[in-house]
Amino acid sequence: MITHSSYVVEPWCLRETELGLDLLSQSESVFALSNGHIGWRGNLDEGEPNGLPGAYLNGVHELHPLPYAEAGYGYPESGQTLINITDGKIIRLLVDDHPYDLRYGELTAHERVLDFRTGVLRRTAEWTSPAGLAVRITSERLVSFTQRAIAAIAYEVEPLSGGATVAVQSELVANEQMPHDTGDPRVAAAVDCPLLPEEDFARDTRLRLVHCTRQSGQRVGAAADHLVEGPEGTTWSAESEPDVSRLTITSTLRPGRKLRLVKFVGYGWSAERSMSALRDQVEGAVAAARSTGWDGLLAEQREFLDTFWDGADVEVEGDAQIQQAVRFSLFHVLQAAARGEERAIPAKGLTGTGYDGHSFWDVESYVLPMLTFTAPQSVGPVLRWRHATLPAARDRAHQLGLAGAAFPWRTITGAECSAYWPAGTAAFHVNADLAHAVVRYVTATGDETFERGPGLELLVHTARLWRSLGHHDAEGVFHIDGVTGPDEYSAIARDNLYTNLMARRNLVAAAEVATRHADRAEELGVDDEETAAWRDAAARMAVPYNEALGVHEQSAGFTHFQHWDFEATSPEQYPLLLHFPYFDLYRKQVVKQADLVLAMLTCGDMFTAEEKARNFAYYEPLTVRDSSLSACVQAIMAAETGHLRLAYAYLGEAALMDLENLEHNTRDGLHIASLAGTWMALVLGLGGMRQHAGADGGPARLGFAPRLPERLSGLKFTVMVRGRRLRVDIRASAACYTLAEGDPMQLLHHGEPFTVAAGEPVHLPIPPVPAQPEPQQPKGRDPADRAVAGLPDAGDGAGPG
């Protein structure tokens, strides 16, 4: 896999100045547009060449049998996979009699720009046909944040070297030919031609296709309308077939004259609504968008983003690449979540079909932390989606012989789709991650309606799960046996520390919220005996610790395992899971991704500073970061334990995961969690932001412990807390806190309480970091150091990064 370094480093956009056909898949992910409901990969307007054609609607999937050579009780039998739905992006072009295809003729210029402030993907291309005719194509594309069902394209073509007759075909295409073969005939049956035609329509400038999936029974409607501007003699006609609806425009263009087309595409889907209802729905959406107009859509998009950036922007001084990366991250995470509206956020957002479009624990543990403090209005719907899947989670718990609810490891609809239980079903921590997200959201926003409603139910049912999953031993200690923590190079362990601490928090939170809303809790059958049992389990939760080494154990006995032989492991043998069997990984001291180190972030108030330092020093040399979920967490804990140079290096790794394709699979979609992790590495890492419970059990308080690595001269960010914008401006030796509006706020700065009031910035000094030995990483696995010369800083905006 070739990595991509042809993006220009600019603060507010991602600019690609030449087209690498061998990197198409990757750039299609990077330039994907989405609003959380619709996703369009950054495919070229003309459809081909492509890496992976992709148009998605959040939730639209197909089912396929999950095969097992040796099946077992409780194994999920039905898989779900995100499918490519009707593609509304396609605008094909013929120049005289040559199809505009970049693989032929000569491409003399090609630029794509993803603008984070306008939310528009712009493309300019100059191409000379095999017959020598030069044309310029300009297109702008958006997926609307304000009109959820709408995506739109403005497309222009003009001849450069002489007159030309052009034909533009604007299409809706269903069942596009896919380039990849999955290898499994049953999965192929689900994703090849997944859509059964129900209706096709074309009239004037309007197109429509309605299809239905075979097994999952989901109806998908797509409609388009067009505005055409061209010289006299420009004509068009529309026609449709079951899998394609097409508007063909022909025009003879003199040099300097353009043919311009605006295409409004409306999408809708439902497993319930009739064909006619869905047809009308998408037609209505398109009519509304057409009445808004292209300029109107642009303006709405800009306004929506202005509001977002005002509450979410992060400014990095001294590292232009990180500056760009964090905005790229914020933009894409927003795209994944903004208008999902009670649907899951897939691990890849709607930028590709990686992980089959499934949603995992990283939504709650990586994506929501960022959204809670930058776009809090998008968090409630995600948690309400989880709540909507509670019946499936309760069924699953019942199937597994457990009480409460067992949320799935991976899913689209809420049903468990993990076919490898040691790293799926056994990873029960997803339930505590969800509970933690509920508490985080309610604490940060004060959304009591949510807490009394879905929040309470989620907390109660997950607490019941933990109580039934664990047991008290003869000494009264509460153990959770046979589970898998975040580190997927360990599995089915006793007392995974992350799981135990998160379960403890879950149990305590459930008891507290049930006490606070006793009437609602009673409706769920919670009584005092049950909350007492939760508190008791929490109080006696096992916390594995190796006295001799003075470190916590990732799970009971972990520190007694054999050490992985890193010296004998070559660079080509990473990621380890592709070169070593699970059995060997599971029984040795080797860590795929932050696990105990993550626990020190999410449950930081349960460790002393000395314990954190010792634990971090112990686990760093074992952690290989074969997961994109690791670097950002290590950045945060490196910062907290005073290793700022290392924190900065990990920040870089998290930030460039997709821009530099560090995991070699950006082609399948962006790593949404790692993107959110970029923000976490900056705000929770260098900013030291925490929202820990009060030491005395009192209300949680927001705290900061800012510290900058040497190379950065400043870091500014805004977070949303209880409806107020709090701005933090960090310099080497001091930090300034500014509240934009609202009542004064109690905060912590390096552990010391202070109050900030609107319009009265507070300046506080930053204590120096004591010098200490740098933790070591496994051989060859140290992150790229950023505190070195040669990297672009803020002044280098013009050069490639």
Added chain:
Amino acid sequence: MITHSSYVVEPWCLRETELGLDLLSQSESVFALSNGHIGWRGNLDEGEPNGLPGAYLNGVHELHPLPYAEAGYGYPESGQTLINITDGKIIRLLVDDHPYDLRYGELTAHERVLDFRTGVLRRTAEWTSPAGLAVRITSERLVSFTQRAIAAIAYEVEPLSGGATVAVQSELVANEQMPHDTGDPRVAAAVDCPLLPEEDFARDTRLRLVHCTRQSGQRVGAAADHLVEGPEGTTWSAESEPDVSRLTITSTLRPGRKLRLVKFVGYGWSAERSMSALRDQVEGAVAAARSTGWDGLLAEQREFLDTFWDGADVEVEGDAQIQQAVRFSLFHVLQAAARGEERAIPAKGLTGTGYDGHSFWDVESYVLPMLTFTAPQSVGPVLRWRHATLPAARDRAHQLGLAGAAFPWRTITGAECSAYWPAGTAAFHVNADLAHAVVRYVTATGDETFERGPGLELLVHTARLWRSLGHHDAEGVFHIDGVTGPDEYSAIARDNLYTNLMARRNLVAAAEVATRHADRAEELGVDDEETAAWRDAAARMAVPYNEALGVHEQSAGFTHFQHWDFEATSPEQYPLLLHFPYFDLYRKQVVKQADLVLAMLTCGDMFTAEEKARNFAYYEPLTVRDSSLSACVQAIMAAETGHLRLAYAYLGEAALMDLENLEHNTRDGLHIASLAGTWMALVLGLGGMRQHAGADGGPARLGFAPRLPERLSGLKFTVMVRGRRLRVDIRASAACYTLAEGDPMQLLHHGEPFTVAAGEPVHLPIPPVPAQPEPQQPKGRDPADRAVAGLPDAGDGAGPG
């Protein structure tokens, strides 16, 4: 599933007096004939109705992809499955114009008898056609122990109620239609019509078909010749097509006149030999059998079995059902192994396709213990088969990052076919089981040629595996982490005690044998450093023990797990693995099958008597016996710990596993290991036979500690030791040891040494058993008590059992 109780209890045969069409599958397994090379299920001569048609050749299999919804490094990709080869059993009959089919007309009598002394399956059937014509069919069938490639049938038909014109069609049929659908299209593709025709032939009374498998490339030849005796006017003709070769005989029979047919069927297969070579091979085998003749084959069969029974018979006085069952067991285990000749013994022998025809650890751990002392000449070839697969096992170890050899959990060819690694690859104990079998065989037979050759290589490569799989901790203790022991309700545990003790024995044995044959060991690169490392690991092997409870732990921490809630488990929820997820079984104290209890048998010299008693009492209430491999081991350890009534009950369960279809899957084939376990329960259990290493590291000595349960008045058995027949005659208060021939032999009786010389029986008293509390089983899982009235004893031979 209806259990079958229509077998008559007789000492030397199994007699079925009526045909249950709903029990056909089960009786086809019970009445299967085999010599370890050819297997014929007990299908009716006319082919239909059937449960599962079955003709097998040991080793003939087809390949199919192993599917994984989530694949992993080192997962086997190619599955192997035993296939139904050319069926030579079929003899169809038309009576006038009615096909002889028991589903139509009236079956007035039907009897099948499997005779353990003659090795012949006899069938008599009287049937009245829908047109009212009555006929009697008599058939005898054998699979020859002496002519390995030969099976034969003598078939007679006579009219009972008047003259009849009969047509008899004797056939070879390939690609028989199978009744079951596997559900997996790729497995179905492998087992449906697995044979590609290469040649078909029919001339005079001779038939022949040669086929080849699609993927595995194995050529299968079958030939038949016939002797026909009938009244004047009897005519025949032969014809063949690619998948059927047929001799049709027609005759008009008056009452009292018979048509008699003798069919000699010859089989051969090879992945190497050409079509013409294989053709000639099977024709030659048939010609030889024809020259021996039917009576000659019967005489050879009888002579072979007389020799076997003289060295292997077990006489049980006071329990006719057990008497029958143990001979049934001995006969079927002999059938599975007699002429396998360096092929595996499948878990179901060649009696059905259960477990895909794969071979597991139970060959070494259950089947070979019996064969070593009853048919020792059959053991060397089995171990040589394992040795022949050493290259595959070394490749597998290399793939897994281990030294030495890793033998497969389940296989036909030697390649790993287990698709669920926690209960497959992780069950490394199969390697120590194999090493143990080598030591047992060499000790019992003195086969030094084997020890110097394949034995040494097997011991060295398995010792290397253990050395690389385990590691010394900071205190020098040697741990084996992340492995699965025999109990499949636990997995991926630290220091499974059975595995550790067996590995210890493996390491010590390898060091000893390498020292004894230093020249050979040097050829394998073994030096003093390596044997020292083996001895050191063995000496410091971790042995998990719970001091507070005073019991050994099945694996480290096992006794700290939550106890399974047996009270809440209903009888319908067994076997547990069909009603509870693995994750739940793995993390609780519940035992599928003897594991630590098996360790106390195989490594009995590593436990004190008190430890055995305490351990047995602790694990009995946890052991649910959801595996057919458990009851026999529990019988043995119950006897050793003085619980004779319980031992007798477990003996009954092991003995009746297939005769009473206790596991509800006898239809898929017999449980060969449990059948061998019947012998073990009697000889190792009630006879107390052990071959433990000398306490001072001296040569192993054979010992007995006989004790009878109250209901049995006597137990006699013969075992083969170093070529000599040792007869043991046990009564309630004394035992008598008789050596049939050879040099005097040093033995132990209840721990006391004595010497027995040929022709000088030694009588020794049996010490009484101290009274002690009975161990408890999980609720509802206690075995059926046999020490009660109403069960048939030796005098009840005539009634159904």
